[in-house]
Amino acid sequence: MMTDTILTQLPFVNQGSVGLLGIDPAVLDDEDVVALDLRLVFWGRARDALHAADWTSRAIGSEFKMVPGGAAMPTQITGLDPDPLCDRAVFNAAVWAAYNERHALVFGAGALNGHLMASSALSTHLDAFGGDFTIIFFGRPGPGDNAFPFGNNQVATAASSGMLLQWTSAGGLTFQVNGTQIIANTATASPAFASVYADGPRLIVLAFSDNLNKCRLRIDAGLYDREVTSVTAFNTDSTIRLGLAGSNLSGPIDGGDCGEFIVLRGYLTDDPVMLARIEKLIMDHYRKKPKWWGVSASTALTEAQAKALGGGERSTTRAKSFTVTAADQYVYYAYPSAEARSAAAAYTSYRINGADAVPTQTTVVINSVNHIVLRSPTTLTGSITVEVT
Known part of the structure; x- marks a missing residue:
């Protein structure tokens, strides 16, 4: 059997494009490079694309959204009155100042109050990425009680299954998967590091790999940096929740606040170039x-x-x-x-x-x-x- 290959050419050329070169990656700024990265699942900035019923990703070409996980959206904070960029924002001078005169999302206290969620966002041990993911969070816990900035359980408890980051009001961070503590910022293997509400928001990079059996926690672009290996737990839930609130023995918790939230597939900390690019982008935006x-x-x-x-x-x-x-x-x-x-x-x-x-x-x-x-x-x-x- 003979198979013919037929080549055709479009009958016209866009005259406005004649002689133009393709896009040179060297001229793209850091935001463009991040927004175009194929590993990027969701990128939310508190100032952008927060609507009455969803938060839309900044990823170029993506229609991915986070939606309310409870009865309400988080509160968008501004220090401008009126705010020409965000007509739904609420004035709060203290939070505005803490975020370097940038917008922030404040999550309510109590079960399912004002948190956001998205399905099919995290890699699990059963998909093509094999359970490797990275979460980047710029924010802080609530001022009064333990907070769970992100995770995939609907209600956080002391012995939750699923994936959770707990950030206590005393400044300690603990990441657990299926009830097993994976990494914490108070371990003797690395200098202890604590940050409370009054210290202002922090840049948290949490990379987790089921393929490589390791997990890495970075705070403020390496001010604290620790990696653990021989991790045996694995993520089984692709849902991600931000500003999680629930019960943790002591009752309702404060959800804290957030300026930036990024979810990527893969173990980003093994890509030092992209890691440095994202960390610098966020630190420059909020920390000058x-x-x-x-x-x-x-x-x-x-x-x-x-x-x-x-x-x-x-x-x-x-x-x-x-x-x-x-x-x-x-x-x-x-x-x-x-x-x-x-x-x-x-x-x-x-x-x-x-x-x-x-x-x-x-x-x-x-x-x-x-x-x-x-x-x-x-x-x-x-x-x-x-x-x-």
């Missing part, structure tokens, strides 16, 4: 927060005094070198506590005119967010250079 430095005769600073210091900028890191002129005054540097090296150590090194020193450290709430305030150990005079890493 103000910090202040300067001199003062006061032995401690109030919020108003900290904001009145002469120096100031927006950045995403505590590392800073600056020079000031002092006249028998203390030298101060204030930065968000979310940029501290760990819960126990706020910085790596502190130098005055090139010499190591030990500053006096306090915490001050500035713009509704906890800030570390470093003060020179004594008053100083002359040109003073301070270096903090």
Whole structure:
């Protein structure tokens, strides 16, 4: 039997396209590259595409949506009154400030109050991706009780099946699958790290692999980073729920708030280029927060005094070198506590005119967010250079 292959050509060429080159990936910005990635299942940003009955993905070409898992949608927060971008948003200056003057979604307390869900979002051990997935969450727990930022159980309990991330009001994170604790941020294998509501939102990257039998938890682009191996549990539920609320022995919990939520198929932390791209994208968007430095005769600073210091900028890191002129005054540097090296150590090194020193450290709430305030150990005079890493 002979089979003929017939080649045909379209009878016309779009004249407007003659001579144009294809899209060069090098000219795409980070948002475009992420939105076009084939591993991307859902990408939600609190400012975008939150409708009365769903939250639409930012992934290019995707019609994937998250819908209410209970009786209500989460509350979209703004600091603009009126808000030209989001006509459904509710004014809340404190949450707005915590998210670096960006929008956020606030999830209610109590069972199924204001959480979002989507079916067929997570890879399971039975599909082509073999149970490998990555969840990226920029947010924090509620202020009053334990929270479950995301998972796939409808109501979270202390002994739930399914996949859950628990974030306690004391700042501890625990990820469990089918009732088995997989990874936590307080294990002795890695320096303990805790973050509470007042510290502001954190960037959480949770990668899970049934194929590779491992799980990795990263916080704030590597401020905390731990991977465990020999994981035997596996995910069996493709549903993802965000802002989960339910009962956890002590009763209703706070759902917390969120600025960004991403679900991908595959173990993203094994792709350091894309991981770094996403982390930088989110950290730059939400973490270019103000910090202040300067001199003062006061032995401690109030919020108003900290904001009145002469120096100031927006950045995403505590590392800073600056020079000031002092006249028998203390030298101060204030930065968000979310940029501290760990819960126990706020910085790596502190130098005055090139010499190591030990500053006096306090915490001050500035713009509704906890800030570390470093003060020179004594008053100083002359040109003073301070270096903090």
